[in-house]
Amino acid sequence: MTKLDIYNALLAGDSPEELFCRADAERKNACGDSVVIRGLVEFSSHCVRRCQYCGLRRDNLQLDRYRMSLTEMIAAAQRILEAGVRTVIFQSGDDLTFTREDISLVLRAIKKRMPEAALTLSLGERPPEDYQAFFDNGADRYLLKFETANPSLYEKLHPGQSLKKRVELLEDLRRIGYQVGTGNIIGLPGQTVADIARDLEYLKEFQPEMIAVGPFVPQQQTPLAGHPMPGPELVLKVLALARILVPAAHIPATTALATLGGHELQARALQGGANVLMVNFSPSAYKGLYRLYDHKACVDLEKAKEIAALVKRPLSLARHDAPDGIACPSS
Numbered sequence: 181m182t183k184l185d186i187y188n189a190l191l192a193g194d195s196p197e198e199l200f201c202r203a204d205a206e207r208k209n210a211c212g213d214s215v216v217i218r219g220l221v222e223f224s225s226h227c228v229r230r231c232q233y234c235g236l237r238r239d240n241l242q243l244d245r246y247r248m249s250l251t252e253m254i255a256a257a258q259r260i261l262e263a264g265v266r267t268v269i270f271q272s273g274d275d276l277t278f279t280r281e282d283i284s285l286v287l288r289a290i291k292k293r294m295p296e297a298a299l300t301l302s303l304g305e306r307p308p309e310d311y312q313a314f315f316d317n318g319a320d321r322y323l324l325k326f327e328t329a330n331p332s333l334y335e336k337l338h339p340g341q342s343l344k345k346r347v348e349l350l351e352d353l354r355r356i357g358y359q360v361g362t363g364n365i366i367g368l369p370g371q372t373v374a375d376i377a378r379d380l381e382y383l384k385e386f387q388p389e390m391i392a393v394g395p396f397v398p399q400q401q402t403p404l405a406g407h408p409m410p411g412p413e414l415v416l417k418v419l420a421l422a423r424i425l426v427p428a429a430h431i432p433a434t435t436a437l438a439t440l441g442g443h444e445l446q447a448r449a450l451q452g453g454a455n456v457l458m459v460n461f462s463p464s465a466y467k468g469l470y471r472l473y474d475h476k477a478c479v480d481l482e483k484a485k486e487i488a489a490l491v492k493r494p495l496s497l498a499r500h501d502a503p504d505g506i507a508c509p510s511s
């Protein structure tokens with residue numbers, strides 16, 4: 181697909197069904213039919229950044245913040261693994277009070293008990309030395325979204341940060357040996373179709389092992405509280421194009437999609453390129469506090485089963501490695 185093809189596919193309003201069909205076929209061919217489950221633990225809502233769209237931004241003084249203890253983190257991972265789910269994702273704001281040693285200890289403790297577990301980190305920007313230490317202590321995957329590939333829009337939305345640094349960190353992660361996940365937000369203020377085409381070009385070039393495409397969802401305590409959400413069709417088109425451009429990537433039907441259009445929209449994403457659902461295993465006391473955006477949906481294991489049943493596909497709790505690891509099993 182050329183840049184022009186991508187651009188035209190994004191603009192074509194009438195029959196995205198053809199695009200969704202093609203993405204569905206690519207997904208089936210590269211990843212098989214199973215809906216892959218990942219277990220998510222949101223372990224800290226503290227953040228040093230000021231991303232304009234995000235409820236965790238440090239200027240949000242109204243947010244009731246929490247940090248899980250290392251023991252709670254290990255216990256949460258254990259619950260995931262006991263449920264049979266083989267992939268644990270630890271996510272937080274950019275919270276540097278969790279030191280290199282803290283995170284390494286958690287990783288080692290889990291890998292010692294459950295060596296076959298796949299451990300994903302999503303802790304934001306850290307020095308590459310931290311990424312290296314986490315990898316050496318058992319982390320397999322790292323998720324760091326580039327959010328938008330337009331450098332000036334990136335800088336406007338992320339005061340004090342740069343797209344150049346973000347992209348360099350993604351390169352560092354890959355060089356260290358991680359399976360790398362990245363992605364964008366659709367519907368950011370000032371974002372054009374050309375910007376989204378640029379996001380897709382970047383995905384095509386970088387060929388990440390995981391791709392998260394999510395709609396912008398407003399959060400009342402941010403500067404973008406009044407900005408509207410994008411139309412669901414546009415988000416589905418971007419997701420389908422991501423599948424076509426990076427056929428073997430793991431692509432979740434994100435929680436933000438569920439917030440935009442309910443679990444039915446997640447089901448549609450699974451029929452148009454997505455193959456993953458992320459199930460929230462954060463302790464219930466914390467679940468409502470990780471307020472990236474308002475009305476954040478929650479997918480538990482039962483809900484995931486319902487969504488997979490809606491699309492008539494089997495659920496898989498197994499560890500599914502990205503294409504450069506072991507091939508995605510097909511059931």
Ligand code: 5AD
Pocket residue numbers: 233234235325327364365394395396397398399436472473
């Ligand atoms: N709308 C959509 N996505 C958001 N994120 C944070 N805030 C929002 C929002 N308001 C996403 C970002 C970030 C991830 C953890 O959550 O893409 O990378």
